Amino acid sequence: AHGTQLAYDYYKLSCPFVETIVKEEMLSIFLTDVSAPSAFLRLFFHDCQVQGCDASILLDSHDYFNQNPELASSKNFGIRKQENIGHIKSRLELVCPGQVSCADIIALAAKESVLFTGGPHINIPLGRKDSTIRTYSKQADANLPSPGITVDQFLHIFTSKGVNLEESVAILGAHTLGVGHCMNIVNRLYDKKPGDDDHQDGMDLAFKAMLRLKCPTRVPLTNLTVVSNDLTPLVFDNQYYTNILMGKGLFGIDSSISSDPRTKPIVGRFAADQNYFFNVFSSAFVKLSSTNALTHKKGEVRRQCNRIN
Numbered sequence: 001a002h003g004t005q006l007a008y009d010y011y012k013l014s015c016p017f018v019e020t021i022v023k024e025e026m027l028s029i030f031l032t033d034v035s036a037p038s039a040f041l042r043l044f045f046h047d048c049q050v051q052g053c054d055a056s057i058l059l060d061s062h063d064y065f066n067q068n069p070e071l072a073s074s075k076n077f078g079i080r081k082q083e084n085i086g087h088i089k090s091r092l093e094l095v096c097p098g099q100v101s102c103a104d105i106i107a108l109a110a111k112e113s114v115l116f117t118g119g120p121h122i123n124i125p126l127g128r129k130d131s132t133i134r135t136y137s138k139q140a141d142a143n144l145p146s147p148g149i150t151v152d153q154f155l156h157i158f159t160s161k162g163v164n165l166e167e168s169v170a171i172l173g174a175h176t177l178g179v180g181h182c183m184n185i186v187n188r189l190y191d192k193k194p195g196d197d198d199h200q201d202g203m204d205l206a207f208k209a210m211l212r213l214k215c216p217t218r219v220p221l222t223n224l225t226v227v228s229n230d231l232t233p234l235v236f237d238n239q240y241y242t243n244i245l246m247g248k249g250l251f252g253i254d255s256s257i258s259s260d261p262r263t264k265p266i267v268g269r270f271a272a273d274q275n276y277f278f279n280v281f282s283s284a285f286v287k288l289s290s291t292n293a294l295t296h297k298k299g300e301v302r303r304q305c306n307r308i309n
């Protein structure tokens with residue numbers, strides 16, 4: 001099974017128990033850290049968004065150009081749990097040395113995170129290779145979306161990967177898990193010109209008052225406070241869509257998709273039908289996980305996730 005494409009049975013001969021081992025390791029991480037699933041899900045998106053799903057995000061700094069690694073970008077603020085991927089990798093190296101890529105481990109960790117928190121069981125094809133090309137913080141700055149992007153920019157990011165309109169709205173449902181830092185929200189709370197109407201951005205006023213209490217100033221220190229992405233940040237459910245329809249979206253883009261005429265009907269459908277959301281999320285996830293995947297002789301299986309062999 002070492003062809004030129006990702007395959008569902010890629011490790012059937014070379015590492016038949018890879019999925020069981022990753023699941024086992026993930027369970028023990030989840031039991032000690034309830035915030036881990038959200039961290040793995042975001043790690044996966046940020047890896048795929050810069051140069052493709054190739055574990056480039058795990059590479060650390062040392063190189064002769066002395067440039068910052070991808071992870072140092074401010075857009076990667078709050079990214080955690082990379083070291084757990086390295087730990088799972090070292091366990092897999094004992095069982096099937098040189099076989100399983102770090103990029104596949106990131107994708108498997110993300111799908112286990114969705115399942116463990118109550119979301120759908122997603123089957124993903126495997127066989128991604130790890131990048132042999134180093135990435136820099138500038139690439140992450142340029143490719144990772146800002147919380148206030150427009151719906152057009154948002155749709156462009158995903159349609160360019162073959163993700164359709166409905167699937168794009170579904171993949172943002174990942175914001176059913178986890179938190180955001182005040183630094184990513186304060187612009188929405190304090191950049192009003194005098195005389196502006198507080199109602200104009202469609203944000204629920206009680207919600208806005210709560211956010212202002214949690215994030216009282218633009219001063220960087222208080223920006224380290226976190227706020228939940230939805231009402232149930234530990235559960236993968238469709239609450240995110242219900243929240244954004246009520247004007248309780250945390251980031252600008254969360255609010256925007258609940259009012260744009262192209263995306264609003266889809267948000268309504270996901271809010272009304274969790275199963276339907278799960279199905280569309282699953283197909284979006286598989287597409288996202290295949291972004292620029294390196295296969296066959298492109299790329300390598302790293303021996304250690306934080307460095308090119």
Ligand code: HEM
Nearest residue numbers: 038039041042045078145146147171174178179180181184
């Ligand atoms: C394309 C539009 C997107 C934008 C603008 C965006 C923006 C953000 C921002 C600003 C944060 C908060 C980071 C912090 O303050 O610590 C965040 C958190 C998060 N994002 Fe996104 N995101 C997008 C898409 C996605 C996608 C596609 C996924 C996964 C498939 C995802 C998964 C997450 C998760 C799970 C968190 C919570 C992380 C945690 O609790 O540590 N996001 N996102």
Ligand SMILES: [Ca+2]
Nearest residue numbers: 047050052056
């Ligand atoms: Ca990458």
Ligand SMILES: [Ca+2]
Nearest residue numbers: 176232235237
């Ligand atoms: Ca939730």
